[in-house]
Amino acid sequence: MTEQKLTIDIYSDVMCPWCLIGYGQLTKALKELEGEIAAEIRWRPFELNPDMPQEGEEQEAHLQRKYRRPAEEGAKLRGQMKAIAEGAGVSLSFEGVGEAPPAMMWNTRECHKLLGLALEQAGPEVQTALKLALFRAHFNERRNLSDRDVLLDIAASVGLHRGAAKAALDDPDREARVLAEEQQAWDMNISGVPAMIVEGKFLIPGAQAPEVYVNALRRVAEKTRAAG
Numbered sequence: 001m002t003e004q005k006l007t008i009d010i011y012s013d014v015m016c017p018w019c020l021i022g023y024g025q026l027t028k029a030l031k032e033l034e035g036e037i038a039a040e041i042r043w044r045p046f047e048l049n050p051d052m053p054q055e056g057e058e059q060e061a062h063l064q065r066k067y068r069r070p071a072e073e074g075a076k077l078r079g080q081m082k083a084i085a086e087g088a089g090v091s092l093s094f095e096g097v098g099e100a101p102p103a104m105m106w107n108t109r110e111c112h113k114l115l116g117l118a119l120e121q122a123g124p125e126v127q128t129a130l131k132l133a134l135f136r137a138h139f140n141e142r143r144n145l146s147d148r149d150v151l152l153d154i155a156a157s158v159g160l161h162r163g164a165a166k167a168a169l170d171d172p173d174r175e176a177r178v179l180a181e182e183q184q185a186w187d188m189n190i191s192g193v194p195a196m197i198v199e200g201k202f203l204i205p206g207a208q209a210p211e212v213y214v215n216a217l218r219r220v221a222e223k224t225r226a227a228g
Contacts, residue, residue, distance in 0.1 A: 004221045008039045011046040011185050011195040012054065014111045015135045017081055017092050022194040022207030023132075024088030029213035037217050040114040040124050043113035043131050045178045046185055054146050059103035087205075095140040097198045106138070106145040108167050112178045114155050117168040129158040136163060199224055 008026070012019040014018040030039055049062075063074055078092075085092045094100035111134055118127040133154050137143040141151050148169060166173050187194070187205070196204040198220045204213065 002039050003035055004225070005038045005040060005200055006119035006159055006198055006217060006220060007042065007135045007200065008160070009042050009044050009197040011044045011047045011197070012131070013046050014108050014194050015048055015130070015139055016193050017085065017139065018207040020090050020092070020135045020139065021081070021085050021088045021196040022196070024085065025207060026196070026213050028089065028210040029217065030212065032098050032214055033217060037221050039217070041108060042119060042124050043115050043127055044185065044197075045109055045115065045181050046190070046195075047112070047182060048193070049105060049107070050109070050182075050194070052105060054107045056104045056144070056146055058209055068107065085211055090135075092139045094142055096142065101142045102145070103142060108145060109152055109175065109178065111145055113168050113171070113174045114165055116174060116177055116181075117165060118158070118160060119157075121164065126160070128171060130155065130160070133158055134221050182223070 010019070016184050025042075026039075030037070060071060060074055063069065064071065088184075094103075115130060115134075118130045121162055132184045134145065137150065137154055138145055143149065148166075151169070152162050152165050163171070188197070190203075190205075194203070194205075194207055198204065198217065202216070202220045202223075204216050208216075
């Protein structure tokens with residue numbers, strides 16, 4: 001049987017640990033489907049905190065304020081999430097040298113501008129490389145993703161032209177496109193991430209186990225062949 005190619009649009013935010021976990025689980029599923037189904041992955045914007053100020057907010061304070069949960073509960077949930085991440089083959093832990101700086105939440109509008117640029121100018125593989133570099137910068141290196149110099153360094157690290165990246169950050173049309181794609185997500189009733197849209201119409205919500213992705217992608221592949 002010829003390997004079937006599917007497009008997967010992942011609505012996601014760089015601040016979202018479940019988005020990284022979901023990608024790790026999806027990667028495991030696609031490895032199991034190798035030779036049967038291949039995927040072109042494209043990342044779409046979704047801001048969990050579009051009104052986050054430029055100076056950011058300490059993560060635990062933010063989560064306590066947003067979800068009204070005590071610090072002890074937050075610590076327990078983070079421990080569980082880190083264990084799930086390890087099982088998915090990804091890491092949410094600080095991996096830098098010395099004492100870990102405070103975990104922060106940042107405004108990600110400019111991250112999404114660069115991800116849009118990467119997809120348009122360099123294609124899905126480079127866009128995924130940029131997304132993973134942003135995840136790493138946030139979770140493992142705890143860098144300030146509201147700092148343009150940091151963002152430009154990350155963009156250059158995956159091969160994007162620094163001047164083009166800077167122009168994208170300054171481009172009001174680029175920001176309008178990010179906002180329009182986010183509105184499309186709301187129009188599709190996507191209110192949480194990750195949310196994966198396969199072949200433009202089949203939704204897989206949340207970070208699922210690899211076998212869930214395997215079964216879902218096989219069903220989509222069958223429907224696509226039947227309709228084709």
